[in-house]
Each structure stands twice: as structure tokens, then as C-alpha cells.
Amino acid sequence: MCVTCGCADDNPKITHPQTGEIVTINSHDRESHHTHSLPDGTVVTHSHSHDTVNNESEIHAKIHHTTISLEQDILAKNNLIAAKNRGWFKGRNILALNLMSSPGAGKTTLLTRTIDDLKNELNISVIEGDQETINDAKKIEKTGCKVVQINTGTGCHLDALMVEKGLQQLNPSLDSVVMIENVGNLVCPALFDLGEQVKVAILSVTEGEDKPIKYPHLFRASDVMIITKIDLLPYVDFDVEKCIEYARQVNPDMRIFQVSAITQEGLDDWYEWLRMGIINEEI
Amino acid sequence: MHELGITQNIVSIVSEYAEGKKVQRILLEVGKLSAIMPDSIQFCFDICSQGTVLEKAKLEILETPGLAVCCQCGTEITLEKPFGKCNCGSTQLNLIAGEELKIKEIEVEELCV
Numbered sequence: 202m203c204v205t206c207g208c209a210d211d212n213p214k215i216t217h218p219q220t221g222e223i224v225t226i227n228s229h230d231r232e233s234h235h236t237h238s239l240p241d242g243t244v245v246t247h248s249h250s251h252d253t254v255n256n257e258s259e260i261h262a263k264i265h266h267t268t269i270s271l272e273q274d275i276l277a278k279n280n281l282i283a284a285k286n287r288g289w290f291k292g293r294n295i296l297a298l299n300l301m302s303s304p305g306a307g308k309t310t311l312l313t314r315t316i317d318d319l320k321n322e323l324n325i326s327v328i329e330g331d332q333e334t335i336n337d338a339k340k341i342e343k344t345g346c347k348v349v350q351i352n353t354g355t356g357c358h359l360d361a362l363m364v365e366k367g368l369q370q371l372n373p374s375l376d377s378v379v380m381i382e383n384v385g386n387l388v389c390p391a392l393f394d395l396g397e398q399v400k401v402a403i404l405s406v407t408e409g410e411d412k413p414i415k416y417p418h419l420f421r422a423s424d425v426m427i428i429t430k431i432d433l434l435p436y437v438d439f440d441v442e443k444c445i446e447y448a449r450q451v452n453p454d455m456r457i458f459q460v461s462a463i464t465q466e467g468l469d470d471w472y473e474w475l476r477m478g479i480i481n482e483e484i
Numbered sequence: 485m486h487e488l489g490i491t492q493n494i495v496s497i498v499s500e501y502a503e504g505k506k507v508q509r510i511l512l513e514v515g516k517l518s519a520i521m522p523d524s525i526q527f528c529f530d531i532c533s534q535g536t537v538l539e540k541a542k543l544e545i546l547e548t549p550g551l552a553v554c555c556q557c558g559t560e561i562t563l564e565k566p567f568g569k570c571n572c573g574s575t576q577l578n579l580i581a582g583e584e585l586k587i588k589e590i591e592v593e594e595l596c597v
Contacts (some may be wrong), residue, residue: 215535243594266508273587275493275512357486389486392519417566419517451567453575 212424279393282361286396289368290379295377296478299395301419302403303412304385307462309337311403312380314462316344319472323479324377326369330384331361337382347371358389361396378479388413391419399478402455403431406437410444417451425456427471432461487524491532494525494587499536502592506591507541509591517550517582550582 242313274280290297300308309329316325326347329337338350349370364381373379375425384391399412402423404412407430413420420426426448441459448455456474460467499580514520522545533539550563554570555578561570563582569575 266591267594268509268589268591271497271587271591272589273501275490275496275585275587277491277498278497356489360489377535388519392486414565414567418574421566450569456541 210454214412216238245390251414276392276394279361280470282365283396286361286368287398290396290398292378293373296377296380296399297381297395297397298473299381299383299390299397299400300403301383301423302386302405303387303408304387305407306385306403306405308382308385308403309340310462311427311429311460312382313344314465314468315380315472316341316346318468319475321346322380323475324374326371326373326377327360328364328371328379328381330363330382332356332384347373353384355392356458357384357386358393359383359395360393364395376479378475387416387419391416391422399424401425401427403427403429404444406433406439406441408439410440411447411449413444413448418479420448420451420455423452423455425458425474428457428459430461430463431459431466432464486519487521488528488532488580490585491525491528494529495536495538497587498590500588502537504537505592505594506525507538507590507592509542509544510538511544511546511588511590513548513584513586513588515544515548515550515582515584517563518585518591519566520585522547522586546588548582548584550579552577552579554578 235332285400288296300312312327316327318327327338327341327349328350329335329350330342330353331337331350332353332355334352335350338348341348349367351359351367353359353363359381367381368379371379381395400423402413402420402425404426406428409415413426428444433439434441445457448457458467458471458474462468493494494510494512498507512525512534514522514525521578525545529538530542533541550566552561552563552568552574553559554561554574555576556574559569559572560580561577561579563579566579566582567575568577570577589592
């Protein structure tokens with residue numbers, strides 16, 4: 202029986218009166234007219250196709266694909282926590298710096314030197330970021346300043362949440378400076394806002410002078426570049442002028458310092474800038 | 485390396501919006517100057533999506549070219565790197581496109597009776 206109209210499957214037949222040939226018409230093969238005689242005597246003639254009902258999915262539940270427009274920033278969560286950190290620093294009049302470099306550029310040495318030299322003027326505390334060990338935190342601790350170590354494990358950079366947790370542990374004083382020493386890496390830290398006011402890129406003269414154009418994302422994101430280990434310049438093939446030129450190509454507004462933590466050359470400019478930073482808040 | 489963390493973010497954001505429904509397709513917008521490698525995202529995605537509603541979903545990545553405006557003369561310049569030089573000689577460029585890192589849309593399976 203047909204499920205659409207309830208007509209019987211008995212197909213109409215045409216019988217040729219002279220030859221006795223019987224031809225069966227399969228009405229379900231194509232759209233065709235039917236005539237039904239209902240029990241009350243009404244005669245109904247209609248047409249429909251019987252093919253469509255053969256498709257079982259049409260009479261069962263159907264799976265639809267719905268497209269949802271998100272336009273969601275993938276780093277939104279990090280940026281939100283970074284904004285919270287920034288407000289936290291501002292409310293306590295804390296100048297926060299994010300120090301980034303490749304491993305071995307001299308971040309920790311410059312930091313211990315700076316803390317020692319400015320001990321009587323500025324209150325500095327440190328968040329140390331490394332994949333493993335608390336070696337750097339121990340070095341900083343010897344200067345007598347507050348320090349917490351964040352070990353990222355497999356992570357290649359610090360993120361805003363790590364800094365937020367680190368700050369709870371560190372509990373830095375009002376009107377102070379927080380130095381955040383990022384994991385040694387010239388790629389990933391560029392992408393993650395920690396809530397700092399200033400990003401500082403550190404480059405030593407034992408590296409190539411073309412680092413700023415080789416790793417442009419980090420140097421472009423930085424406000425300051427410090428060229429370290431300049432006492433080694435006579436022994437290495439490092440063109441300072443060329444390095445500065447490359448850095449300016451990537452970031453024309455970058456502030457550049459040249460220092461040696463060993464001979465103390467150039468440190469005064471860097472210290473002066475730090476002192477101004479804590480007074481002005483905005484650099 | 486940071487693509488692993490980025491991909492974990494993508495999986496967690498999409499899972500949240502999918503509300504338990506099976507995800508068929510994800511469209512990302514990744515700017516060419518964003519320091520993100522689409523191939524790495526694709527690679528990490530297969531690992532990160534395992535056992536989630538995103539498993540076996542199709543990941544499509546739309547790459548936006550870099551575009552900057554010269555601060556000196558106002559000319560628009562297309563960029564392959566996050567820095568460059570305008571024909572007027574200036575390196576003071578304002579990036580206006582190419583740093584995107586967004587989930588544009590997702591397609592989920594819904595049962596309609």
C-alpha cells in the first residue's frame with residue numbers, strides 16, 4: 202500500500218480485447234494520476250510521485266550542520282589577565298619590565314648588577330622564568346631582593362596567568378620595580394602580553410648583529426633594546442652600528458642602550474632611564 | 485613551539501562554544517605577520533583534539549596578508565615580514581592587517597527531528 206495516499210499496490214492493467222494481451226502499468230514508476238473511490242462514494246483524483254517516499258532519511262530525524270560565527274581572539278584570555286596585571290601594577294605604582302633574550306645573553310648578570318647598584322634607591326623584586334632549575338632565583342636572592350622562580354616545564358615562554366600567580370607569591374612593595382625575566386627565547390615571548398609597561402629585548406655582542414631582523418617579532422614588540430657584553434667587542438666580530446641600523450629598521454622608535462655589566466660601561470644611562478621610569482610611571 | 489599552547493587555546497575555546505555538540509569544521513584566521521605557523525597548528529590540532537568534541541573536525545586556516553600604512557606619506561604597503569620600507573624612504577609603518585589570530589567560525593552537528 203502506498204504510504205502517501207493509501208492506494209492499493211494492485212497496478213492498473215490494460216487488456217487488449219482483440220489479442221488478449223495484458224499490459225500492467227506500474228503507477229509508482231513516475232508521477233501519475235490516481236482515482237480513488239472513498240467508502241462514502243466520493244471519487245477523488247489526484248497526482249503525486251511515489252518515488253520520494255522511498256528515501257528513508259526523509260522520514261527519519263535529520264542531522265543538520267549549523268555554522269556559528271565566533272570571531273574570537275585566540276589570545277583573548279591571556280590578554281584579559283594581562284590587562285588585570287597591568288591594572289594591578291598601576292594601582293601599586295609599580296614599574297614592570299619584561300626582559301626577553303635568547304639563552305645566555307646576560308639577562309641574569311645585568312639584573313644582579315642593576316639590583317646591587319640601585320639597592321639604595323630603588324626597591325626591585327624579580328620574577329624569574331626558566332624551563333627548569335631555581336639556579337637563577339638563587340643568584341638573584343644573593344643580592345637580598347625578593348624573588349620567585351617560575352618553572353615552565355615544557356613551556357617556552359611566560360604567560361599572563363603565570364605572572365599573576367607569581368605576583369601573589371612575590372608580593373612586591375608599593376612604588377617599586379618588578380623585573381620579569383622571561384624564558385630565554387627570541388620567538389614565543391613576543392606573542393604573550395604579561396601586563397608589563399615595558400618590553401626589553403636584550404642582545405649580547407657574542408650573538409649575530411642581524412638578530413633584530415632574524416627575529417623581528419620580538420624586536421618589533423620591544424620598547425627598549427640593551428646590547429650587553431660590550432667589553433667583549435674587541436674580541437668578536439659584531440658590528441654595533443649595523444645592529445642598531447637593523448633594530449631601527451624593525452622598530453624605529455626603540456630606545457637602545459649599550460652596556461657591560463662587568464666593566465660598568467653604559468650602565469649609568471640604563472639606570473637613569475629606570476629612575477625616570479619609576480617617577481613618570483609611563484615611559 | 486608556542487603553536488602547541490595556541491592550539492590548546494583553540495580546542496578549549498571551541499569546546500566551550502560547541503556546548504557538547506560534535507564539531508565538523510573550524511575556520512581560523514591567521515595573519516601572515518602573526519608569528520604563527522599554520523602547518524604547526526594543523527599538526528598540533530590532531531593531537532590536542534583527541535578525545536574532545538573537536539576530534540576529526542576539519543581545520544581550515546585563512547591566511548591574511550600583511551598590510552601597513554606609511555606614517556609619513558600614507559601609502560599602503562603589503563608586507564611579508566613585520567617590518568619594511570616605504571618608497572618614500574620611511575620605516576615608520578603602522579601595521580593594519582596580518583597580525584590576526586582568530587577563530588572566525590565553527591560548524592557543529594545538530595539533530596533536527
